[in-house]
Amino acid sequence: MSKKQSLLKNGNKSSLIATIVNTIIAIIKGVAFFFTGNVAMFAETMHSLGDAANQFFVFIGSALSKKMPTENYPNGFGRLVNLVLLGAVLIVGIMSYETIKEGFLHIQHPTESKGIAINLSVLGLAAILESYVLFKAMKEVLHEAHVEASGFAAVGKSFSHLGKATPATKLVFMEDLVATLGGLIAIIGILLSYYGGFHAAEGIASIIIGIMMFYVVGKVFLDNAKGVLGEADEDLENKIAEFIFTNPEIKDIKTLFAMKEGEDFHIEMKLEIEPNLTVKEAFQIKDRIEKEIQSIKGVTDVIIEFVEDDGVKTWSQGLVSN
Structure with a gap:
């Protein structure tokens, strides 16, 4: 096995799983948006694309941070994961801006979207997959915090012990929590538009999803800025x-x-x-x-x-x- 392959084996497993799942979800959502033109689906597509790219960088950064110290870098590469995460949040920030912008445009010029069956089916499937990734991240949080829990007990305990998780696991947890909630908000917006005639609801849902993404950007930026500076525990x-x-x-x-x-x-x-x-x-x-x-x-x-x-x-x- 090459050194690169050996190094990648040490990458954060939850971020690798999240990368694969979110890439699949982004493709499915993108296809649904192409056929329906639903702005809430656009927001979810951007969200999943941002998450997939972000979590891929997290996986690479967490793997490289395990690299042994060298003569030029005697203190090792531990803080590299923090630097990678600081760069990765820029991607989510751009996606957040585009999501909010499209939401405002839809509110100003609301249009009736089509393909409710496609939209709800895709969002429902995405919510199930994202919930799976979120639960895996919850289990990873508990593993890193050395806490034993199973079933629904793992959900509550993962929130209370989130601060003890590694930066990579914490990012995956937060992003997939927002992704799961964002999917539900998108579904509500589509239902209000289709059955209630409130077409601006899809734009409002898009803005809410964008704001949630910005929250993740801010939180992750502050946490990893501390890591780069060398935060004491x-x-x-x-x-x-x-x-x-x-x-x-x-x-x-x-x-x-x-x-x-x-x-x-x-x-x-x-x-x-x-x-x-x-x-x-x-x-x-x-x-x-x-x-x-x-x-x-x-x-x-x-x-x-x-x-x-x-x-x-x-x-x-x-x-x-x-």
Whole structure:
């Protein structure tokens, strides 16, 4: 197996599934729009196209972020997935603009669309497929958060633990949640237009779908901007601090960083120890702490520095002094 193939195997699985499913959905919706001219179907076509392209870049970015450090890039490629996602949201932003623009044009010049049977059939099928991808993303969220749940219990728990998911999984989750809701909104708009004579409803549905897409753009942009800058994970820092203080030789924590590097974590700390410890004893303590922290899923490297205890308490519960 080539290095490229081996690297792609490490890509985010939920984003790969979403790419394939959304490509199929986009083609089906595009064909339906071509024959019916329904503006709500146009909005859904653009939405699915944007999602497919976006999630493809997510898959590639998540795979490349697993690449091992090189001489030129000794810190690795962890944050590459954040950079790719920042670029990918531009695609969704353009799609969102086009969707909202078409919605306004339809409201200004409402026309009766045709082929209600085709539109409803396609949107119904798309909703089923997108719900499947969404559920797979929910399961991936729970897997990355180390939470056990099955059936409908997985739905609620996935929302409450979404913040612990990787950037790629979080994006797939949000995009397919919006896609599923967007399909239902499009169906409502078509029904109001066809049976209620309210033809502008399709344009309104298109605008709502576009606004929802913009929300995803904003949310993903902010989350991944933090990742590019190197966001600290306070929960992980506190978890590590609790373990460190189970070692009686450690008197205080001077500094402790748990920095997100894409989907992984870089841990760096400065610990205060008893001044009468030998070098051999200090190395044994260091190895013990490193081994335990490296067993945490997602942690790729740990840097520990020891200094003599200065008698001044720096660490207090729930607060890391950086």
